[in-house]
Amino acid sequence: MKVVLRNPDREVDVAGDRLVREVLTELAIDPDTVLVIRSGELLTRHDPVGDADKLEVRPVISGGAG
């Protein structure tokens, strides 16, 4: 499964056919600090993801500038 990470943008391969929270745990990402997006839809950490899925993991934290 492809996972697109942001800031900086990059793509990693991880195993699918499990729950979002398990993917995030493997990537050492706190689920309360990201949106997980699949095909334009938000996922919660309890949703299952398949091996053929492509996820975007979008951080929500901002440092204050901009």
Next chain:
Amino acid sequence: MNCTRCGGHAVVELRRHNAAFCGDCFQGVFRNQVARAIDQYDMVGADDRILVAVSGGKDSLALWDVLLEAGYRADGLYLGLGIGAYSDRSHERTAAFADARDAQLRTIDLAQEQGFDIPLAGRKGARSSCAVCGLSKRYLFNRAALEGGYDVVATGHNLDDEAATLLGNTLRWNVEYIARQSPVLPAADGLVRKVKPLHRLTELETAAYAFLRGIDYVVEECPLVAGNTQLRYKESMNAIEARSPGAKTQFFLGYLDRGMPIFRTAQDAVSLTPCARCAQPTTGTYCAFCRARAQILGERLTPAATTEDPRDLASELSDEVLPSEIFGEPADAR
């Protein structure tokens, strides 16, 4: 996972509320939280003209969206910071948002108006680029609101921003700053009212709302923000929140309910005098913005050439920041 309200498929989980919501119900919850904040602190009236400080990020565009949807008279103000392609993209997203909603967007270019941009400030000034950025925004938003006849400036500060700022000020026991950390700063002579209608909502919630509303916000982080103190405090708060959901909420909203009245009682009123250069109210001879600007540009600060009483100018031109913001408040830099 099902929606706590309607039983449909949940797309947003809010661990701090032990709840989850479908997209429609979540948007309702979000709007209700903004309305509750506005009502609780009497932030804006139905006929008020609101100037929303917009950056192109999720928070400010979500705020502008909610206010427009609720029928408020809300215009946007974008400040061009000169941070290369990042600023270009931020302006493009903000302008596209305004065009799609037929909303009015005002734009100020920091370099054109003041002779410096944020990267230059980071290289030449004694303050961090984030500190000058925050100072410039507070100063110029306030002035633009007064000159444009707006009743209030609204900013997109969220619960995470406020909790991180409170943590930073508490670690230093900056009691004056703590006492003034409020979701609403009332108008005073030369100071327009400032409100933070998103202070009850987390970053996760503002990001989810912006996504569900189809808002094309800037996801990338400011390239100058690495090492930002505010960011470190947020990460610390997130570490606590991960083990104790609701801790951020209890910390900040608990402060507003039970801490702020105590800190405010302990503070003496600060007297303001006109800045000798720009005539805006300050606690010193020159205001923080004029001092920072002179330092960045290598200019010597001298009183503005005028035959008028600067105290009269102060009430006419009026643009400054609160005393709490004058001496380099380190973290509140949105």
